[in-house]
Amino acid sequence: MKAIGKHLTIDMYGCTFDSLNNLDFIKTIMLAAVKEANMTLLDLSCHKFEPQGLTVLALLAESHMSIHTYPELGYAAVDVFTCGDHSRPDKAVSLLKSFLKPEKTKTTNIMRGDFGSQKDMKPRIKVSIAPLRRVRNTSAKVWSFLRNK
Template sequence: MKIIGKHLTVDMYGCNFDALNNLEFVKNAMLTAVKEANMTLLDFSSFKFEPQGLTALALLAESHMSIHTYPELGYAAVDVFTCGDHSRPDRAVAVLKTFLKPEKTKTTHIKRGDFGSEKDMRPKIKISVAPLRRIRNTGARVIKMLSRSK
């Protein structure tokens, strides 16, 4: 199957408390990011938590963009998923960074719809050899001890 979309998840650390707790500021940042990234806004929804924090969602023709803020931690979790080739989720993230001014970020790029090779789809089974090694070592010690008894 071909890649149907780009999905960026971004952890932003060290953001300003007031910026993360201001719904109008975050809404303006998101709407600017939507415009700059060549995306089409269908709807915008948000909720302000008490005593602090907010969640905002931009429903896009291309998919969605969301932000969950934790002002007390200086942290924002950003999610940008777009389908098609005309939108630029990386540009949207760059715009959000200029607004929120994080000290540090961690970005994960996900190719949606990309299953990789058939080998990648097989379940991964992890086997721990530590218990087997303990049994082998114990057996060796018993044999050694018995051979000294004679």
Template sequence: MKVIGKHITVDMYGCSFERLDDLEFVKTAMHTAVREANMTLLDFSYYKFEPQGLTALALLAESHMSIHTYPELGYAAVDVFTCGDHGRPDKAVSILKNFLKPEKTKITNIKRGDFGSESDMKPKIKVSMTPLRRVRTTGARVLSFLSRAK
């Protein structure tokens, strides 16, 4: 089966408290990322937590983009998933990094729908005949020993 989509998860560390807690700033960053990465925005939803933090979700024709911020930790969890070849999730991540300016990032790329070859999907069962041979050989030795004892 071929790859259905690209899924990038990004942990951003050392971001500014003010940027992570500013809903309008995060909305602007996400809208810019969607536009510049050649994606189609269908809907945008968000929730601002008290005393700080927010979650924003861009529903895309290609799939979705989300950000969960933890300003008190200087941390943002970003998720960009696109199907097909139209969108550029790597470009979206780059733009979000330019907006949020993390000191450190951890990026994970996932190929969605990639099961490899058909033989890779079959369960691997390893059967060893060695224990059965030992039993047969041991039994033959015991019989030989007993027949010689007479």
């Protein structure tokens, strides 16, 4: 079965306190990201926490996009989940990065609903433990031989 959705999770580190604590700014860039990614906005829900931080959730016809900010840490957690082929979640992420200007990001791409047909979230390099076991066994034999002499 083909995957039914793409889910991007983005950790953004080193963002400025002011940008992460400004609700109007975050709402504006979320709306711009929705438009840029060719997604359909159904509803936008926001909450500002005290003394700082906020959450903005965009309910989309394609699924959802959210941002949770931790201004005191310079950190933002972003989720973009879309179903179908006509939206471009990568463009939404690029726009958010360009406005928040993180020093460092970590992006995880999850193919939702693939039921194991794709190699999503699996290591790309297979590591075999056998060579390490041979080295360990060889060194044990050498030490045993040296002790007996």
